[in-house]
Amino acid sequence: MTRFDTYFLMKPNDVAEYAKTQLDVFAPDADLEGAEIGDGNINFIFRVRDRKTGQSVIVKQAGPTARISDAFVLSTDRARIEAEILMLEARLAPGLVPVVYKYDAVMSCCVMEDLSDHEIMRAALLKHQVFPRFAEDITTFMVNTLLLTTDVVLDHQEKKRLSGRYINPELCEITEDLVYTEPFNDYKGRNDVFGPNQAWVEANLYGDAALRLEAAKLKFDFLTNGQALIHGDLHTGSIFITPESTKVIDPEFAFYGPMGYDVGNVIANLIFAWANGDATLPAGAERDAYLGWIENTIVAVVDLFNQKFLAAWAANARDVFTREPGFDRWYLDTVLRDTAGVCGLELCRRTVGLAHVKDLTSITDAAARVRAERICLTAAKDYIKQRESYRTGADFLAGMKRAIAAHST
């Protein structure tokens, strides 16, 4: 018996002792120190480091409620989901997720590779750094983790059993509320709208019945479309990055849902990065290079996703009907339609909803923030309402450009 045979919420010293007694990772004479390093919304993140060698691991523990608010009571089962999904993603997309050393079902914690040499992509983008490998890496990650977990490729019975392992009712409900519902009606009164945009949001978001109807359709797709084992929270805050490496983290929202949810999140968060750069970078070469890189990356994410998707389909599709001429393209078009819709939802909810992005909130000039938010929301409405028309990277970029033109100063 050890004190880790019964669940409790660990403090930094507990985590160091845990690493010493429960892991095979460190040398027997390691001099371990623990520290809480995360400030995420949901979980507790610690680093355990050997003072002698500098070797370190990350310990991520799930509490019985969300870290930011006891109002979100959550099953600690999310730690199992995260650990298992990271291990599955490592097989499907090698090198694009952190290595998992151990999952502890009793303590609801996961011990994994320390990526301290990487940076959270959103933070790096706020410094207007560019990442030439990103489009290549993230599209490989998405095509491999998404298409390879669908009925297109997997044995259908195996896929059904996998879907049963990752039902994830609680975290899905958070998404259903925060992403799919509240941005369009504030029915729980939790939205957090930037003051100077309040009237605009009421008129153009809450007041748009046609938009609400499309959001309702998208929500019921999210509730029922068990297409692929999606990451479920694939924004730039869930990506560790360097110019040479991309690592996707935090898959605790994973479940069988529409692929477009992941792809749309990536694109929306690139648009936020663009809006930040546009609002804060002075005219000049750095601005042009940064905004140009974001625009090229948006186009590349969509176009590389399309190319790799069709190539992976040709190489891996298994169901006999997947060889019907035109079926791959039809299927991909439904994914792109969902992608555009979700991109719009994410743009809305991160602008007016409970959980903002720093890309917008860190814009200190009020007029610039007003404009940045309206660009995001105007693009969002087009992505949602015209989602059937989005197919290529150029389509997605054009949607953003139309919104920019509508708010040109």
Added chain:
Amino acid sequence: MTRFDTYFLMKPNDVAEYAKTQLDVFAPDADLEGAEIGDGNINFIFRVRDRKTGQSVIVKQAGPTARISDAFVLSTDRARIEAEILMLEARLAPGLVPVVYKYDAVMSCCVMEDLSDHEIMRAALLKHQVFPRFAEDITTFMVNTLLLTTDVVLDHQEKKRLSGRYINPELCEITEDLVYTEPFNDYKGRNDVFGPNQAWVEANLYGDAALRLEAAKLKFDFLTNGQALIHGDLHTGSIFITPESTKVIDPEFAFYGPMGYDVGNVIANLIFAWANGDATLPAGAERDAYLGWIENTIVAVVDLFNQKFLAAWAANARDVFTREPGFDRWYLDTVLRDTAGVCGLELCRRTVGLAHVKDLTSITDAAARVRAERICLTAAKDYIKQRESYRTGADFLAGMKRAIAAHST
């Protein structure tokens, strides 16, 4: 310990002893006799009867393979699914399913109400009997069991947990193959086409690439659309009936799938009944009355389903978005589209696939059977390809009438 503490496949005498020792249904001095009465494809069905009083129950046991063929290895978990679903359906649609007295997880058997005073609807239709209550009862059953298990009405977390209880990979795979794939390509060589129609089927079914593409789309909807807890096998052989009563049985194929699967099956099997009557009844009042009742019933099933669906939505819908104007009608239209598609699939697979219907196979005149099958297949192709255009009972009847006109003699 009793011999029923370990699973074995029961014989009639075992079932009588089981009823004597394991049930509280019969009097202590009952004189019980068991008999196997079923000739279904999947399970073993027994009746246990008290010779003294005539009181009886049905015992349905799941074997480790399908009753008709050891080639279909099936989890006995289907007995749990059937018993639990019958109890759930009894709450949602009272009086429209048999009463369950006991489910025995060890013996994988379910003890339920004996409906010997009812007749299997397909057998009764083969005698050209009419059932004035049928459209009313089956639409109540469908709207209540389907809409009330969706995210429209259920708490979303509860719905996700329910969906996890009824994943049903093995029986779904049977449907995926037999209904959604093989009728259009015979890729397993198991189809069983009526000789004089072989060339016609090869040209008009297997040879129709556009039809195969639509079947592929419908198949992937069945694989991914976790909309409602569907019955999954709702044909006229799964319905016990009298002029005053309708009881739906055999829900072992239940899982979270598209509602249209159930509605489409009901309509397709009414069309088979029409085709049988058309091919075998001589001109006269009986013929006119029977075919007229079938046609009216097809129309009534669709129209009553529509009416009751919208009324049940108004009375029970819970998700905040379900009050958006137009969302109920949009949602219902997607169900009707799926209904038309599945109606077409069922018409195809029961005509050319592994499992035929007596409505067609019992037509002894070869020319009449050729015509009846072509009417069904021609209607099927329209239901599948034009499924977006089917909304009302009149639409569905018109689709059938066009097929009849195309093969008029």
